[in-house]
Amino acid sequence: MAREPKTVYTCTDCGGASPKWLGKCPHCGAWNTLQEGVAEPTGGVRHRFQSLARSQPVSTLGDITAGDVARTPTGLEELDRVLGGGIVAGGVVLIGGDPGIGKSTLLLQAVDALSNVMPVLYVTGEESAAQVAMRAQRMGLAGAKVRLLAEIQLETILATLEAERPAFCVIDSIQTLYSDQLTSAPGSVAQVRECAAQLTRTAKATGCALVLVGHVTKEGALAGPRVLEHIVDTVLYFEGDTHSSHRLVRAIKNRFGAVNEIGVFAMTERGLRGVSNPSAIFLSTHSEPVPGACVLVTLEGTRPLLVEVQALVDAGGPSPRRLSVGLERDRLAMLLAVLHRHAGVSCMDQDVFVNAVGGVRISEPAADLAVLLAIRSSLSSRPLPRGFIAFGEVGLAGEVRPAPRGQERLKEAAKLGFSVAVVPKANAPKRPIEGMTIHAVERIEQAIEAVRGLD
Template structure:
């Protein structure tokens, strides 16, 4: 028997190489080439390629009427928020996360709610029907009208969709589905890409809402080629520690709503429940003010959240001082320490610096810079910041404090939660006073430290 011919496919961009190299020649990523079997069957390419949707005539953009996309809710308010208001007919959603974090639980709850008004189908490739029935019983959801199929072959799944014509479908998970048109194993780059493309085509042609569950790698990215994220309309990620009772769902991509939207859930015996006031999760309850703690207002999509930034500065006993950051970018911490030394005269080259964002939330926006520097300075001086203080602002390399977007919404959220003092960039200073909130507008980091000493 002749040996099967193989090539190497990049898991990031899907590029193909005839031999293994350390770096993908298409996208430049390192160690992303995986060996795959070359498809030689004529059935794979004999038919003409099918478009994702029917061909539409060429029109002038001015003649096209701009209408809002109709949505339907899942019955879970936080999930609908992340989706941008609900699911869209014909939309394809990809949701990923660590094993056991709650992907199947959340989707079973949502599908059980939808089954009362929409014809719903749950396709399971990882669990049997009995296992899903046990989960539904444990969650105490009313899933009498929910249809279930335990199948991993793509052609049979497509046949089921053509027979019962569901309106909402969950595929759990896309890595277990395989097509007979390909000889590679389920979960391979070719299988994942082809099965996702076929399901997306069916969704667009028939107006079916499909939710795909995806596995993640050790780094937390979706397994398989990155082209998978480009095929679908919405990409959601579960964040947070699996050992914690709280789960965060973030929209990384959304063609029908705001990206970077965040939903907060609490894991209970009856499944995932939305948290109405998530800011309370990210604020520690201290009886007395403690050094190294600073509260900031971050913007997650359309929602302002108050998060506590904690800093611990201690004398280093090693030649190279440690710089550790949890929930914040570590390279940015090194840059902020240099700004702190150069423009505020506070040296930390012989100090170990540890930064933590309370609650397991990941802050990617630069508006956390000011809070990080104030927390570090507070820990070094061993003096707590004024009680009721909330801050936000980006710090530049020249020591200036730059404005943050949606400053008014951040201030209103802080005032609503009872904070009395806000240190913000001068450009974000409100034109009208906010009841119960004293505004300290600053332009430079040294000015911020000076104004804080005046408050002591």
């Protein structure tokens, strides 16, 4: 009788294997990440442990000549901004996002634009060739020089790469591929790790710029083993609500450029279009100033953005709620304690809701001052003056700490017509900015007094 295949439980986070199911991974400590699969044979898999890069002799760091990396623009300015200027020969990019958010649309546009300057290949594993052609026709793309392959077998794809010799290739998506050398199903930890390693090795050896499309889990993280993000050179995340027309592409990792850079796109009938003035997306249009709204100048990578922070303070019950959208909830609770202790503004019996307009996520602490002023404005039912901005980190002692690159933030706000600013004293410009009145403060009490003087 044939022996039943041996099963093994593999962690989706670290790739560690266990002979039986456990609630907690014994390798990385993650909970509920072990998934059942077929154990792979021990023979014939030695190639997995080969280095992804060609071996080099030992040399002295000071003797190595390092030059600028040559880049090829994709034809989409916002995508080039996130990538650091364009694609790099031999570079591997992993892009993830929710279903239907526009990953395939953006990459099809990039492939069509790059086909005019270099040979390209689009490998689709989720759609048929006819479906891709229909989408290109709907977007108005000619695709006269775009080579297309509908395939999910890794060995066939590698043979096509060797025959076509493209300079740019898109794999849509990595979770649909499988290798004949493994018996597990497509999308399993072993298949994703093996296919990604083989494709990355091929990209480094041939100099082909490769883009891998990845699925995301319900928590928003990239599906598959965590090692997938370590193998590639650049990791991009698509952000945004599918019910909104605006999309953000954020760089989480980039070996060839700055991290936390973002590109802003608008979804249209003809595909994704770059937004030249993204601050207009995140600012609400009020005919008159309203209570609880404060404009913040935040920094995303190298780009200053103006985002409106809205706060609503309402009568609560014995257990008041604290809810924030786009900002950290724990930080909101801390800021409310600072506002009560050092500025004498109490919200202990009030429901407090804070929202960042436009669906943007603000993670930097420079938003603290704007959040506190918006809460105070809503509580007192007094709107902040027209053309008002604020930024600065607030400490537990009530001090207002400086934000990085404050001069660029103020210049961006002045360029868009804002005339009044409350900023940390360390960010006050040495030379006055034309058309802008700046109030430099050191403590939260001074910021509240400065706003009261503007009422």
